[in-house]
Amino acid sequence: MDKKTLFGNIQQKSSFLCVGLDTDLAKIPSHLLKEQDPIFAFNREIIDKTADFAVAYKPNIAFYEALGPKGWESLQKTLDYIPKDIFTIADAKRGDIGNTSKLYAKAFFEQMDFDSITVAPYMGQDSVSPFLEFEDKWVILLALTSNGGSSDFQVLETEGGKPLFQQVLEKSQRWGSDDNLMYVVGATNGAKIAEVRKYAPDHFFLVPGVGAQGGSLEEVAKYGMNSNCGLLVNSSRGIIYASDGADFGDAARAEASKLQQEMARLLEKYG
Numbered sequence: 001m002d003k004k005t006l007f008g009n010i011q012q013k014s015s016f017l018c019v020g021l022d023t024d025l026a027k028i029p030s031h032l033l034k035e036q037d038p039i040f041a042f043n044r045e046i047i048d049k050t051a052d053f054a055v056a057y058k059p060n061i062a063f064y065e066a067l068g069p070k071g072w073e074s075l076q077k078t079l080d081y082i083p084k085d086i087f088t089i090a091d092a093k094r095g096d097i098g099n100t101s102k103l104y105a106k107a108f109f110e111q112m113d114f115d116s117i118t119v120a121p122y123m124g125q126d127s128v129s130p131f132l133e134f135e136d137k138w139v140i141l142l143a144l145t146s147n148g149g150s151s152d153f154q155v156l157e158t159e160g161g162k163p164l165f166q167q168v169l170e171k172s173q174r175w176g177s178d179d180n181l182m183y184v185v186g187a188t189n190g191a192k193i194a195e196v197r198k199y200a201p202d203h204f205f206l207v208p209g210v211g212a213q214g215g216s217l218e219e220v221a222k223y224g225m226n227s228n229c230g231l232l233v234n235s236s237r238g239i240i241y242a243s244d245g246a247d248f249g250d251a252a253r254a255e256a257s258k259l260q261q262e263m264a265r266l267l268e269k270y271g
């Protein structure tokens with residue numbers, strides 16, 4: 001999917017919501033456990049009930065690979081079930097020497113037809129570039145993450161007094177463009193999001209950390225929105241586990257709808 005189409009979908013739905021499919025056998029309603037594929041049965045209902053409000057879905061790969069071959073099968077079925085006009089993100093945080101990254105890219109872009117994958121920048125250009133060679137596919141590079149540990153390395157001063165995340169933003173823009181490169185910026189970073197936006201004015205940000213992690217959607221929009229919206233805001237647990245009963249799909253829909261309404265207001269205010 002190209003940037004123009006993504007922005008068109010955002011405008012059409014008045015939403016920049018990404019629904020995170022972090023589906024955990026220990027957390028899904030117990031009546032689903034008798035299904036042949038409980039993970040897919042759960043995801044199918046979540047997708048059916050939230051697709052009106054979502055412009056992206058983000059399965060976190062850990063939740064699927066933890067289940068072995070069955071988990072990969074559930075992931076593939078989920079990916080096939082997501083409507084084709086909705087952007088898909090493999091939250092896999094890959095990146096290795098070039099020869100290996102190439103195979104990771106083939107796995108997620110060819111074997112599975114994801115639109116994008118999250119990639120860790122730590123190993124540098126040759127670990128990221130193989131993912132950027134695929135047409136119509138996106139790399140979403142970790143820049144300033146939402147977790148407490150982001151302060152261990154990402155904000156440390158490097159040459160010229162620049163924090164490491166700034167180096168990641170500046171350097172990686174020589175490897176890809178705002179047509180194939182996005183950045184992960186955690187919602188928990190508040191006003192610091194404006195600093196990230198300063199160094200990447202035109203790129204889309206994938207923003208996890210609202211909902212269960214407590215980040216503010218208003219602050220994300222205030223500090224991060226650009227003229228193409230430039231934001232995909234993810235909520236996983238806050239939507240998919242809104243209820244642990246038989247009404248989990250309707251409860252997820254209600255949460256997604258609440259976020260979409262707030263996003264429509266924010267698009268008017270800051271867009």
Ligand SMILES: O=c1ccn([C@@H]2O[C@H](COP(=O)(O)O)[C@@H](O)[C@H]2O)c(=O)[nH]1
Pocket residue numbers: 020022060091144145146147184185186208209210211212213234235236237238
């Ligand atoms: O900085 C980051 C990068 C990735 N994530 C992932 O996003 C979701 C967030 O889930 P919630 O339940 O909405 O908290 C999850 O898959 C994380 O692994 C992140 O949170 N922060």
